[in-house]
Amino acid sequence: MIMSLLNTEEAQALLKKVLGFSKADECEVSLNGREGGNIRYALNAVSTAGDINTMDLAVTSVYGKKAGTATINEFDDASLESVVGRSEELAQLAPSNPEYMPMLGPQTFAESITFNADTAAMTPDSRATMVAKSLEVTRQANLTAAGFIENATNFSAVMNSKGLFAYDKGTGVTFSVTTRNEEGSASGYAARGFTNVKKLDTYSATKIAAGKAVSSLGAKAIEPGKYTVILEPVAATYMLENMFRFDARSAEEGRSFLSKKGGGTRLGEQLLDPKVTIYSDPFNPELPASTWSGEGLPHEKTVWIDKGVVKNLSYSRYWAQKKGVNPMPGPSNIIMEGGDATIEDMIKSTERGILVSRLWYIRMVDPQTLLLTGLTRDGLFYIEGGKIKFPVKNFRFNESPVIMLNNVDALGKPERSISVESYRSYLIPPMKLRDFTFSSLSDAV
Amino acid sequence: MKRRGFIYLSGIGAGALMLPCLSVLGKPVNPLLALEGMDVKLNKQLADVALNSARSKGASYADVRIGRYFNQFIITRENKVLNVANTESFGVGIRVIANGCWGFAATNDVTKEGMVKTAGKAVAVAKANAKIGGAPVELALQKGYGEVSWKTPIEKNAFEVPIKEKVDLLLGANAIAMQGGANFVNSLLFMVNEQKYFASTDGSYIDQDVHRIYPSFNITKIDPDAGAFETRRSLSSPVGMGYEYLTPLDSEKVTGITTRYKKRYDMLEDIKAASQQAAQKLAAKSVEPGKYDMVLDPSHLWLTIHESVGHPTELDRVLGYEANFAGTSFLTLDKWKSGNFNFGSPQVNIVADKTQVGSLGAVGYDDEGVKCKKWDLIKDGVLVNYQAIRDQAHIIGLKESQGCCYAQSWQDVQFQRMPNVSLQPGKTPLSVDNMIKNVEKGIYIIGDGSFSIDQQRYNFQFGGQLFYEIKDGKIAGMLNDVAYQANTREFWNSCAQVCDEQDYRLGGAFNDGKGQPSQSSAVSHGASTSLFKGVNVINTKRKIG
Numbered sequence: 001m002i003m004s005l006l007n008t009e010e011a012q013a014l015l016k017k018v019l020g021f022s023k024a025d026e027c028e029v030s031l032n033g034r035e036g037g038n039i040r041y042a043l044n045a046v047s048t049a050g051d052i053n054t055m056d057l058a059v060t061s062v063y064g065k066k067a068g069t070a071t072i073n074e075f076d077d078a079s080l081e082s083v084v085g086r087s088e089e090l091a092q093l094a095p096s097n098p099e100y101m102p103m104l105g106p107q108t109f110a111e112s113i114t115f116n117a118d119t120a121a122m123t124p125d126s127r128a129t130m131v132a133k134s135l136e137v138t139r140q141a142n143l144t145a146a147g148f149i150e151n152a153t154n155f156s157a158v159m160n161s162k163g164l165f166a167y168d169k170g171t172g173v174t175f176s177v178t179t180r181n182e183e184g185s186a187s188g189y190a191a192r193g194f195t196n197v198k199k200l201d202t203y204s205a206t207k208i209a210a211g212k213a214v215s216s217l218g219a220k221a222i223e224p225g226k227y228t229v230i231l232e233p234v235a236a237t238y239m240l241e242n243m244f245r246f247d248a249r250s251a252e253e254g255r256s257f258l259s260k261k262g263g264g265t266r267l268g269e270q271l272l273d274p275k276v277t278i279y280s281d282p283f284n285p286e287l288p289a290s291t292w293s294g295e296g297l298p299h300e301k302t303v304w305i306d307k308g309v310v311k312n313l314s315y316s317r318y319w320a321q322k323k324g325v326n327p328m329p330g331p332s333n334i335i336m337e338g339g340d341a342t343i344e345d346m347i348k349s350t351e352r353g354i355l356v357s358r359l360w361y362i363r364m365v366d367p368q369t370l371l372l373t374g375l376t377r378d379g380l381f382y383i384e385g386g387k388i389k390f391p392v393k394n395f396r397f398n399e400s401p402v403i404m405l406n407n408v409d410a411l412g413k414p415e416r417s418i419s420v421e422s423y424r425s426y427l428i429p430p431m432k433l434r435d436f437t438f439s440s441l442s443d444a445v
Numbered sequence: 446m447k448r449r450g451f452i453y454l455s456g457i458g459a460g461a462l463m464l465p466c467l468s469v470l471g472k473p474v475n476p477l478l479a480l481e482g483m484d485v486k487l488n489k490q491l492a493d494v495a496l497n498s499a500r501s502k503g504a505s506y507a508d509v510r511i512g513r514y515f516n517q518f519i520i521t522r523e524n525k526v527l528n529v530a531n532t533e534s535f536g537v538g539i540r541v542i543a544n545g546c547w548g549f550a551a552t553n554d555v556t557k558e559g560m561v562k563t564a565g566k567a568v569a570v571a572k573a574n575a576k577i578g579g580a581p582v583e584l585a586l587q588k589g590y591g592e593v594s595w596k597t598p599i600e601k602n603a604f605e606v607p608i609k610e611k612v613d614l615l616l617g618a619n620a621i622a623m624q625g626g627a628n629f630v631n632s633l634l635f636m637v638n639e640q641k642y643f644a645s646t647d648g649s650y651i652d653q654d655v656h657r658i659y660p661s662f663n664i665t666k667i668d669p670d671a672g673a674f675e676t677r678r679s680l681s682s683p684v685g686m687g688y689e690y691l692t693p694l695d696s697e698k699v700t701g702i703t704t705r706y707k708k709r710y711d712m713l714e715d716i717k718a719a720s721q722q723a724a725q726k727l728a729a730k731s732v733e734p735g736k737y738d739m740v741l742d743p744s745h746l747w748l749t750i751h752e753s754v755g756h757p758t759e760l761d762r763v764l765g766y767e768a769n770f771a772g773t774s775f776l777t778l779d780k781w782k783s784g785n786f787n788f789g790s791p792q793v794n795i796v797a798d799k800t801q802v803g804s805l806g807a808v809g810y811d812d813e814g815v816k817c818k819k820w821d822l823i824k825d826g827v828l829v830n831y832q833a834i835r836d837q838a839h840i841i842g843l844k845e846s847q848g849c850c851y852a853q854s855w856q857d858v859q860f861q862r863m864p865n866v867s868l869q870p871g872k873t874p875l876s877v878d879n880m881i882k883n884v885e886k887g888i889y890i891i892g893d894g895s896f897s898i899d900q901q902r903y904n905f906q907f908g909g910q911l912f913y914e915i916k917d918g919k920i921a922g923m924l925n926d927v928a929y930q931a932n933t934r935e936f937w938n939s940c941a942q943v944c945d946e947q948d949y950r951l952g953g954a955f956n957d958g959k960g961q962p963s964q965s966s967a968v969s970h971g972a973s974t975s976l977f978k979g980v981n982v983i984n985t986k987r988k989i990g
Contacts, residue, residue, distance in 0.1 A: 037570075040961050042766040045579020048858050049570050050549040056534070069530035073553045086531060093608040094529045095616070124573040132577050146768035148961035176961075178769040184777070189769075253629065254667040254674055257989060261672030271990060360772075365895045365908060365928060368674060369987040373906050373928070375899045377772075396897070396904050396930065402989045423963075439983060440930050442904035443775070 004033045004053035008167045011157035014075070019161055021084040024061035024091060026103045028160040032056050035120075036152030039127045044135055044145055051124060061087040065100040068093070101317045104296045106163040113288040114170030119197040120153040122173070127151070130175070130202045137206040138179050143213055145206065147177035151197065158296065166292045173197045174423055178378065179209040180445075181217070187445050188212025189358050189378035191234055193418035193425040195288055212357055212379035219391040221441055222382060228353035228409070229436040230346045230383070233417040235356045235376075237428045241419045242362060242372055243401040244278075244334050246304045248313035248323070257370045257402055258310065266310050272405040277337040278305040284335055286416050287427050293329030304331065308405075338429030339411035346410055346432040348386040353432075355381040355388060358420065359397075370400045375442055394445075395438035407434040483513055483640050485652050489592070492644035495539050495560040500646065502568040504541035506584060508645035508813060511537045511555060512855035515638040517604060521615045522631045523623060529608060536855040539564050543571035545581025551856040585838035585846050587815055589648020595809025597656040598802060599687030603636040606688045614660075614691065618716045622664050625720025628674075632662035632716075635683075635955070637967075641812070649814040657805055657967055658690055659683035659955050662716055666723035675726040675925075677719040678910055680744050680892055681710045683955040683967060685805045699948065701877060702913060702920060703891060705744055707950050708803055722911060722923075729925040732912070734984045738887035738941075739929060739977045740880060745909050746868070747952025747970035748893040753933040754795055755866040755970065757902035758822050759959075760831040760841065766861075770961050772900025775933070776828055781841070786828045789937030792975075794869040795823040797832055799848055804865045804969035805953045812859040815848035822866065826937075834861045853964040860960055867951075867971035871943035877974045880942055887915035888927060888982060893952070895928060906930045908985070926986040936977060944973035 006014065011031055018029045033055035040048045058071040061084065068090025072083040127149050138145035151173040159165045176191040190209040194200050231239070243257075251258035251265040258266045281301040282289040291299050295317055303311045312328060320327035347355065357379030365371040376394045383389065412430035419426065492509045499507035516532045536553040537560065548571025552563045615632045622630040639655040662679045680703070684690050693711035698704050703718050704711070741749065757774040761767055764778075780786035799806050799817035810816055813835055821829050835846040852859035881889065892910025899905070912924040931939075953969035 038962060039574065040769075041577070042768060043579070043764070046546060046574040046577055047766050048547055048549065048860060049574050050551065050858050051566050051570055052551050052856050054536070054551075054553060054856055067528065069528060071530070071532040071534075073534050073536065090529045090531060090608065093612075095526050095612060097525050097527060099525055099527070124570045128573045128577055135577065144765065144768075146765060148769055150962060176769055180765070180768060180773075184773065187768075253665075254669050254672075255629065255665050259672060259674075261670070263669045266990070269990070360900055361897045363895050363897045365906075365985045366926075366987065367676075369989045371985055371987050373895065373897045375897070375904065377900055394899065394904075396899070396906060398906075398983070398985065400987055400989060403987065440904060440981075442899045443932070444772070444899035444901035444903050 004035045004055045005153055005155055006031065006033060006157070011155065011167055012159070012165060015157060015159035018057065018059065018080050018084060019159060021081045022061065022161060024063055024088050026062040026161050028060045028103055028158065030058045030156065030158040032154070032156045034152050034154045036150065037124060037127060038148065038150035039131050040148050041131055042146040044138060046131070057083065059084050059087040061091045062100065063091050065096040065098065066091050066094045067097060067100055099318045101321070103160045103162045104164050107296060107298065109166050109292045109298050112168050112170065112282060112291045113285065114168065114195060114290065116171045116196040119151055119171035119173050119195065122151045122197060134177055134202040134206040137203060137210055141210045143179040143181055143210055145177055145179050147175070149175045149202070164296050166296065168290045168292065170290070171195055173200055174418055175200055175202055175205060177206050177209050179206065179213045181213060185445055186213045186217040187378050188216060191418050191420060193416060216379050216391040219380070219393045221393045224395055224438040224440050226435045226437055228350055228432065228434050230343060230350065230353060230355045230432045231430060232343065232357050233415050233428045233430050234420065235359045236431050237417045237426050238359045238362055238419050238421060239372065239404070240401050240428060241422065241426070242364065243370055244331055246313050247330065248315045249319045251313060257368065258313065265313060267313055269310055270308050271310050271402065272305060272308040273408040274308045275339065275408045275411055276305055276308050276405050277303070279303040279335055280331040280333050281335060282332045284333065284427065287333050287335060287425055289332040295327070295329060297327055297329045299329055299332035302328065335427040336414060336429060338414040341410040341412045343412060343430050346412065346430070347383055347388060350383045350386060350432070353383045354392065355383060360420070365398065370402050371398060372400065373398050375444070394442040396440045396442055397437055398439045399437045404433050404436065409434055482654060483642060485642070488642040489644065489650055491555065491557065491560055492642065492650065494557050495564045496644060496646050498561045498564040499539065499541045499568055502565055504543045504568050506542040506646055507564065508540050508643065509537060510812060510852065510855055511642040513640040514854055515604065517636040519611050519615060519634045521619060523619055523629065524616060526612055534854060537563065538852065538855045538858065539567045540858060541567045541571055542582050542584070543568045544575035546571045546575035547582060548574065549858040582836050583839050585835045585844065587647050587835060587845065590651065591648065592650045594652040596654040597685055597807070599656050600689040601687045603656065603658050603688040604638060614712065618662060618712050621713055622716050622720045625717055626666065626724055627664045627720045628667045629665040630662060635659040643810065643812065643814055645814050647814060651810045651814060653809055655808055656687055657683060657685050658688065660691060660710060660712055664716070664719045664723045666727055668727050673727060675723050677723040677726065678892060679719065680705055680715055681712065682952050683805060684803055684951065684953070685807050686803050699950070703911065705742060705891065705950065725923050726925055729923040731986050732924045732927045732982060732984050734982055736979045737982050738884045739980045740884060740887055740889040740915065740974060741977065742891040742974050743950040743972040744892050744952055745890045746972045746975060748896055749907055750866060750868055750970045750972060751954060751968070752896060752898045753902055753905055753936065754823065755863045755968070757933070758831050759861060759863060760833045760837045761861040763831060764837070764840065767959065771959050775901045775903055781828050781831065787826055788823050788828045788934060789826045790940045791826045792871065792940050792943050793823055793826045793937050795866060796820065796869060797822050797864040797866050799864040801865050801969070804951055805967035806865040806969055811848040811850040812852050813850040815846045815850065817848045820847060832861065832864055837861065851966050853966060857964050862959065862966040863957065863968050865969045868943065868975065870946040870949045870973040873945065875942060875944045877944055877948060880944060880974060880976055881915055881920065882918040884915045884976070885917055888924060889913040889915055889920065903932050904930070905933065926984045927982060928985050929980050929982050931980055936980065939977045939979060940975055941978050942976040944975065946973065948973040
């Protein structure tokens with residue numbers, strides 16, 4: 001039988017065995033395994049479901065500064081020996097890479113808090129039960145549900161010929177549901193993501209989605225233009241996800257929103273509103289993350305934006321050496337600090353504005369200004385005199401998160417929220433923003 | 446939806462970080478094994494074990510996909526090779542119907558024991574889900590084909606071409622870019638070989654060997670004083686071909702303001718032009734927003750077809766199966782049933798085709814054992830059909846599936862994916878030059894850029910690589926900051942002319958994303974240059990800080 005999830009000792013033993021086949025100057029071997037399952041449902045019934053276990057091995061061999069990588073998912077001795085041999089062949093064929101950095105020796109990594117036994121113990125039946133609870137809501141409300149629940153336990157382990165070893169195991173469960181009426185004239189949505197499945201209540205999440213659908217019936221068209229908006233966390237998350245690359249190299253090369261006119265970077269400059277602080281912390285209990293990076297460096301708490309000022313940029317080992325600074329891995333996770341305002345408070349203080357439940361199909365229009373385009377979806381509401389007046393038809397927007405985070409009126413309490421495209425989790429507050437640019441109307445529901 | 450570009454395309458990320466980003470497009474290739482192929486006899490024995498096991502545990506239908514997936518990536522920037530990687534993945538996915546419900550399980554344990562165990566899991570999953578209720582699966586009848594095989598018609602297997610030849614091509618291209626004034630250049634060669642063995646309780650045993658290749662580059666030109674930069678991506682397409690795609694051929698070139706390519710690509714020529722054009726883009730005039738007549742090159746139009754025609758005619762979207770992710774479709778069943786729903790102007794004829802040679806979607810049989818075919822989607826501007834698989838065929842009155850089922854790997858469940866969807870060339874002889882002569886105020890777009898469309902496929906916005914202003918029938922110079930916004934039906938009804946077959950070319954996506962968990966599929970879209978009247982153009986220039 002082939003196991004998909006190895007513990008530290010099993011991973012160590014297998015990686016050691018693989019390294020034993022190496023004849024290269026340097027060799028790094030990594031293992032990634034996953035056990036999990038999912039149910040996808042639509043039209044109030046299951047459409048597809050699966051139970052999937054996988055494990056892959058990647059081997060990078062290096063001669064001088066020539067590197068080659070080969071991967072495999074078969075683990076008999078002959079396969080292991082041949083994958084090492086293949087990576088060595090590729091390395092011999094590759095030209096020298098002047099940017100190659102010698103592998104790191106042993107490092108100390110703190111143990112992560114990313115694993116939860118209850119999530120790991122989920123079964124096809126427990127997933128089916130959670131889906132049944134979601135469907136209870138939509139059947140009662142005479143709505144049609146389409147949703148997705150997925151859980152996985154992942155492990156990754158890496159070892160190199162210089163003695164570095166790292167291991168991490170984590171769990172995650174995500175759930176999302178779209179509720180629509182039969183006529184297709186109303187739609188609502190909710191999405192949740194957790195490390196611990198006990199925090200997931202598919203019934204109440206579906207209730208929220210159903211509420212959005214019912215209250216979005218009869219949406220009116222209003223003129224596109226600049227509006228004050230209140231973004232719920234799931235909307236804000238998807239928008240901001242496009243900004244969370246704080247890479248020094250592209251900034252210094254002059255091809256990033258963090259590049260400075262005349263050369264250099266915006267490090268130390270006030271880029272955003274003073275209310276904005278963004279950091280990473282692998283030990284945040286709400287959003288735990290791996291304690292080591294792909295380059296084999298420890299992940300520690302790192303502030304990227306401090307009260308609107310660019311505080312840190314990430315440096316790869318190569319770029320750090322070239323620039324004479326310490327290497328700094330990119331974000332392990334993203335946490336944006338918030339404020340005290342509730343969404344209700346934000347609505348009350350809004351003379352004229354729009355509440356945005358969700359955004360969709362966001363793509364980069366201009367990487368220099370981070371101008372993004374996308375659309376609203378699944379619940380858009382017009383606010384006047386501190387009250388929600390009526391649902392409105394969807395808009396396309398053209399807006400930059402950098403401009404957006406210079407127009408912050410208020411922030412709420414950060415909550416764990418998933419990107420509706422990448423399915424990555426973030427801790428992001430709801431936010432009230434001035435002058436958000438909607439550029440055209442969409443008939444989509 | 447087409448996935449967000451590779452990280453390298455946005456010019457961010459170092460070599461070590463690139464591979465993990467790319468490998469999401471397919472599982473992690475042993476070139477030696479790739480050349481050998483899979484053992485058909487052994488596969489049949491294993492498949493029979495799985496099918497029998499599934500049946501004995503209560504499945505009314507089962508199919509087995511044993512797959513070996515090979516990828517090779519060569520990733521470079523400027524004068525450096527950042528990574529050479531071969532990835533390989535081998536395993537089996539078993540899909541069953543039990544108690545009227547689908548179940549799926551996958552394993553990399555491709556042994557008799559693994560088959561039995563995984564078939565059991567798939568049946569257990571189906572039975573657990575059947576308890577939730579819902580209408581039972583209705584599968585269109587499919588005759589078994591017995592033992593058959595199919596292979597992508599390639600001239601040169603990319604996995605047989607020495608690494609050095611590939612590296613020399615990319616570094617040679619990069620050198621041309623740098624000599625041409627580029628500040629940065631990234632280039633990539635991505636090769637795919639899917640070896641798939643399919644068997645089902647219908648009595649099909651199908652062995653297929655599928656090849657695809659995608660060469661590409663992205664050039665960056667910086668103006669540090671202005672704090673500005675521009676990029677120009679390659680005008681290559683991902684194709685269902687072998688390494689022959691990279692052997693230039695004059696007869697496969699379309700000359701004009703910049704050279705574009707049909708079935709052979711000249712990377713060195715394209716990158717030379719690109720390095721000059723990136724600099725021209727920095728100096729180009731910012732567009733005046735307003736209504737323009739748009740002349741859209743196939744290297745651009747393929748993506749508009751993909752998003753605004755390909756996706757809304759997917760039957761699973763129409764029915765609501767994608768409601769929670771990619772969305773539904775404005776092309777609801779009542780519109781199709783009416784038989785006269787106007788989608789576009791009479792010039793608009795769009796076909797679905799899984800048989801087109803050189804296309805990304807071409808295979809002999811789909812991933813549920815249905816022989817591939819070609820059919821009309823939009824005929825003379827009217828919606829006439831959708832894209833369906835076996836469990837959907839009955840809904841649109843079909844006796845058999847249209848063969849649109851695909852899974853990105855053995856470990857993912859197969860579902861309805863877009864076939865090649867292409868705009869048919871105009872029947873009257875018309876060249877691009879003659880088309881432009883009759884445009885008073887227009888923009889000519891070459892290459893695809895930014896793209897976004899709503900969840901029912903009404904409202905879209907597209908950018909591009911190269912924008913040229915057309916004034917009084919002549920090209921007046923380069924423009925920048927261009928994007929056009931339109932409503933799908935209005936846009937296709939504004940289609941006034943389509944050039945003839947001389948100009949017909951394929952574009953395509955290596956990474957069309959759909960489903961939960963999201964799966965990637967490769968699909969081509971053919972077109973000839975087309976004219977769209979009075980389209981709304983916006984200016985995308987902004988200032989930050």
